[in-house]
Amino acid sequence: MGKIDDATLKALKEKALSVRLGIIEALGIDHRGHLGGSMSCADIVTALYFYKMKHSAKSPDDPDRDRFIMSKGHSVLAQYAALAEAGYFGKDVLATTKSLGSVLQGHPERETPGVEANTGSLGQGFSMGVGMAIAGKLDKRDYHVYVIVGDGELAEGQIWEATMASNVYSLDNLTVIVDMNGIQAMGKTRDRYAIQNIPGRFAAFGWKTFEIDGHDLADIVGTLDKATAVKGAPTAVIARTVKGKGVTFAENSHDYHNNLLTPETREKAIASVMAM
Amino acid sequence: MSDKKIEKNPRAAYGLALLEAAKANKNIVALDADLCTSTQSAQIQNNLPEQYIEMGIGEANMVSAAAGLALCGKIPFVHTFAIFVTARPYEQIRQGVCLPKLNVKIVGSSVGLSDFGDGATHQCFEDLALMSVLPNMTVFAPVDATEVPKVVRAALAINGPVYIRLNRNDTPLVTEEATPFEVGKPLVLAEGKDVAICVNGVTADMGLKAREILAKSGKSASVVNFSTIKPLDEKAVRAALGSVRALVTVEEHSVIGGLGAAIARVLSRAPLPTERIGFADRYGQSAHEYEQLLERYGLTPDNIAKAALGLL
Numbered sequence: 001m002g003k004i005d006d007a008t009l010k011a012l013k014e015k016a017l018s019v020r021l022g023i024i025e026a027l028g029i030d031h032r033g034h035l036g037g038s039m040s041c042a043d044i045v046t047a048l049y050f051y052k053m054k055h056s057a058k059s060p061d062d063p064d065r066d067r068f069i070m071s072k073g074h075s076v077l078a079q080y081a082a083l084a085e086a087g088y089f090g091k092d093v094l095a096t097t098k099s100l101g102s103v104l105q106g107h108p109e110r111e112t113p114g115v116e117a118n119t120g121s122l123g124q125g126f127s128m129g130v131g132m133a134i135a136g137k138l139d140k141r142d143y144h145v146y147v148i149v150g151d152g153e154l155a156e157g158q159i160w161e162a163t164m165a166s167n168v169y170s171l172d173n174l175t176v177i178v179d180m181n182g183i184q185a186m187g188k189t190r191d192r193y194a195i196q197n198i199p200g201r202f203a204a205f206g207w208k209t210f211e212i213d214g215h216d217l218a219d220i221v222g223t224l225d226k227a228t229a230v231k232g233a234p235t236a237v238i239a240r241t242v243k244g245k246g247v248t249f250a251e252n253s254h255d256y257h258n259n260l261l262t263p264e265t266r267e268k269a270i271a272s273v274m275a276m
Numbered sequence: 277m278s279d280k281k282i283e284k285n286p287r288a289a290y291g292l293a294l295l296e297a298a299k300a301n302k303n304i305v306a307l308d309a310d311l312c313t314s315t316q317s318a319q320i321q322n323n324l325p326e327q328y329i330e331m332g333i334g335e336a337n338m339v340s341a342a343a344g345l346a347l348c349g350k351i352p353f354v355h356t357f358a359i360f361v362t363a364r365p366y367e368q369i370r371q372g373v374c375l376p377k378l379n380v381k382i383v384g385s386s387v388g389l390s391d392f393g394d395g396a397t398h399q400c401f402e403d404l405a406l407m408s409v410l411p412n413m414t415v416f417a418p419v420d421a422t423e424v425p426k427v428v429r430a431a432l433a434i435n436g437p438v439y440i441r442l443n444r445n446d447t448p449l450v451t452e453e454a455t456p457f458e459v460g461k462p463l464v465l466a467e468g469k470d471v472a473i474c475v476n477g478v479t480a481d482m483g484l485k486a487r488e489i490l491a492k493s494g495k496s497a498s499v500v501n502f503s504t505i506k507p508l509d510e511k512a513v514r515a516a517l518g519s520v521r522a523l524v525t526v527e528e529h530s531v532i533g534g535l536g537a538a539i540a541r542v543l544s545r546a547p548l549p550t551e552r553i554g555f556a557d558r559y560g561q562s563a564h565e566y567e568q569l570l571e572r573y574g575l576t577p578d579n580i581a582k583a584a585l586g587l588l
């Protein structure tokens with residue numbers, strides 16, 4: 001636990017590359033989409049789907065499967081890319097994202113194979129994860145629930161209602177990962193609610209907390225293994241990330257929170273990701 | 277005038293009905309936001325504690341967590357006062373429950389003026405409007421304590437979101453055990469041919485009394501109860517209304533978006549002259565007695581009879 005072998009790490013890095021290329025594929029050309037937040041959580045999503053989670057595209061309704069919820073639903077492009085890579089639907093479907101009638105909507109919907117809940121109205125996905133974790137306890141099932149929230153999302157009051165409830169019910173089957181990229185739709189998170197000491201906030205509510213580099217796959221998987229071994233308390237993994245990670249011209253900027261790629265910038269984006 | 281009817285408490289009947297259902301179906305869970313005695317979800321807390329989940333005073337989290345529970349096969353019944361379970365977590369209901377059509381039951385207690393003492397902040401005249409406008413939501417307003425268990429069973433038979441509104445106080449019994457409850461169909465409580473008094477919940481007995489007043493003026497009024505606000509079946513509504521010339525709708529709810537609005541919507545292709553009695557775009561206030569408030573805001577048999585006469 002806490003350390004993975006080189007072959008596993010290499011395979012995960014290849015998956016992360018596929019996920020990033022899948023995000024670009026899903027974004028398409030000349031359609032606005034949430035590139036920045038999808039790229040910032042791409043490595044975490046990769047680690048969950050291709051290392052940590054017990055799941056299978058062949059049995060998406062298995063009651064014992066681990067659950068993943070993208071509470072920061074706008075970053076669903078990363079999830080779509082991972083689901084396609086995992087075989088929940090064909091990779092050719094990615095290009096239909098957000099087109100009329102597509103099974104891949106602008107925010108997560110349960111109609112999409114592999115998507116567990118309708119999220120994207122910020123704060124709500126976390127609470128849905130709480131409900132799923134409570135259900136797991138009631139039914140004495142050993143699945144684990146993973147929720148990714150954004151750092152801007154932490155301004156939602158519901159986040160802290162959910163944080164309290166998770167502790168009251170000792171939801172050690174719940175892990176919340178904060179994609180702390182420091183940027184939200186309109187600018188820097190620190191220029192808005194400046195939510196400092198995020199680990200301390202979760203710890204004050206009785207959570208066991210971890211801090212990681214959200215782009216270091218070895219760090220991510222090692223910490224996820226530690227988090228799921230915790231007994232008696234919910235776990236929060238605070239991941240330092242870079243908005244737009246991998247697409248250099250989109251990194252650390254809110255310009256690509258929700259923006260489009262032209263044929264030219266798309267080529268640049270692909271080249272940039274390939275060069276990672 | 278008939279003698280005063282027997283009165284029973286709808287929320288007490290609800291608690292017992294939920295307990296019976298939860299004993300039979302272990303997937304039923306009751307969630308409450310620290311008001312389980314008021315809402316009577318305490319029946320589950322006390323008798324089936326493993327099926328009770330206290331969510332603290334956090335209604336938004338409660339509703340979204342209910343969605344998560346439903347996604348794992350549970351049948352959550354979500355409770356608190358009507359205003360706090362509909363208006364406060366409204367968007368959570370829309371996004372997390374109704375959009376994905378999850379099997380979550382929202383139960384609003386202390387509707388209308390029925391929380392008379394607590395005043396305007398705790399009274400609720402908006403719940404039917406708020407819940408009716410949501411796609412996939414079924415909306416029930418049971419007429420009395422006898423009907424409540426039938427409504428709970430009907431809610432369970434629907435694999436999707438349901439809202440049930442409940443009065444806080446003892447209210448007159450106007451139905452019997454054998455009276456049928458059919459989703460989407462009005463129930464004729466009393467026949468008549470000139471005007472139909474359309475009622476639900478606590479206003480049903482007022483309608484019956486207004487009918488007697490009208491009879492003294494030689495006018496024949498029917499009283500038609502609407503325990504389903506949505507969906508409403510146009511054919512069933514027209515059949516229940518018969519050949520009356522006019523309608524009076526009476527509700528312990530805003531005249532905007534409630535019973536009167538639902539009836540107007542289904543009759544819109546061939547409408548009848550209608551007087552709507554209810555909360556006229558305003559808030560309530562505190563009083564020591566429920567009846568004082570009903571009278572203060574015009575929910576009385578006399579007022580209903582007057583409105584009917586004005587239409588005839």
Ligand SMILES: [Mg+2]
Binds near residue numbers: 151152180184189
């Ligand atoms: Mg952010």
